[in-house]
Amino acid sequence: MPYEPPTHTVERSIRARTGARIVAGVDEVGRGAWAGPVTVCAAITGLRRAPAGLTDSKLLTPKRRDEIAAELEQWVTAHALGHASPEEIDELGMTAALRLAACRALEGLPIRPDAVILDGKHDYLGAPWTVRTVIKGDQSCIAVAAASVIAKVRRDAIMAELPGEYADFAFADNAGYPSPVHKAALEQRGPTPYHRLSWAYLDGLPQWRHLKKTRVPVSAGAAALESGGQLGFDF
Structure with a gap:
């Protein structure tokens, strides 16, 4: 299906309205997966x-x-990735985990952006970042599209490289998202160390339901957000 290529229209608008010189596009991947990290990429492309x-x-x-993705990693002015592990997702909830991963990505850039274009309608970043949310920004904004592609390829690679003892989960094919093969392996073997244990999929697996974690209140996870520590997922 034909589609319109992304442009710098939103970035130009932000520059004109706020005086921002450096604008980063931010996108995530892995939000709906059962296993693996949520990964965020921040990309600075300029107006090229x-x-x-x-x-x-x-x-x-x-x-x-x-x-x-291989071309983009050479083409972008700068990019950085941030991850939140399954343990962090379980402890903090997805919104706070997304913020943690996004802050790690933005703080990993060699230069701090003056403004951020965030894909979607919900600003999960907030202060101190100057954020413009754009629905389907990964289709309409060049910097966000670049972040989208890099994040997806890098996270897929992480999932494909998980230990061979979990080959029957087919992480190389499903990247930790729901699939018939993934569900069958869960029913047979239960969750791996890479699964999110606070998620509802465990409710449909009576033999493994006892492993489900209860999420702590957001306030109790605030220290983890501040510390930026990783909880047991080796990237």
Whole structure:
């Protein structure tokens, strides 16, 4: 299906309205997975012409996504990745885990952005960042599309490289998202150390339901947000 290529329209608007010089595009991947981290990429592209074919990672074939990601990592002015582990997701909840991963990505950039374009309608970053949310920003904004592709390829690689003893979960194919093979392996073996144990999928697995974790209140997780510590997932 034909689609409009992303542009710098939103970034130009932010620059004109706020005087921002450095604008980063931010996107996440892994929010709906049962296993693995949630991964956020922050990308700074400037106002240069984007590589041909750049769009939301979900609109690209795996082969084309890998090709564009390799090109993007050389083309972008700067990019950085941040992750929140399954343990952090269980302890903090997804919104706070997303913020933690996004802050890690933004703070990993060699230069601090003056403003951030965040994909979606919900600002999970907040102060002190100057944020503009854009629904389907990964399709319409060049910097966000770049972040989308890099985040997807990098997280897929993390999941594909998990130990071979978990090969029957087919993480290399499903990246930790729900699939018939994934569910069958869960029913047979139960969750791995890479699964999110506070999630509702365990409610449908009576033999493993006792492993489900109760999420702590957000206030109790505030210290973890401040510390930025990783909880047991080796990236």
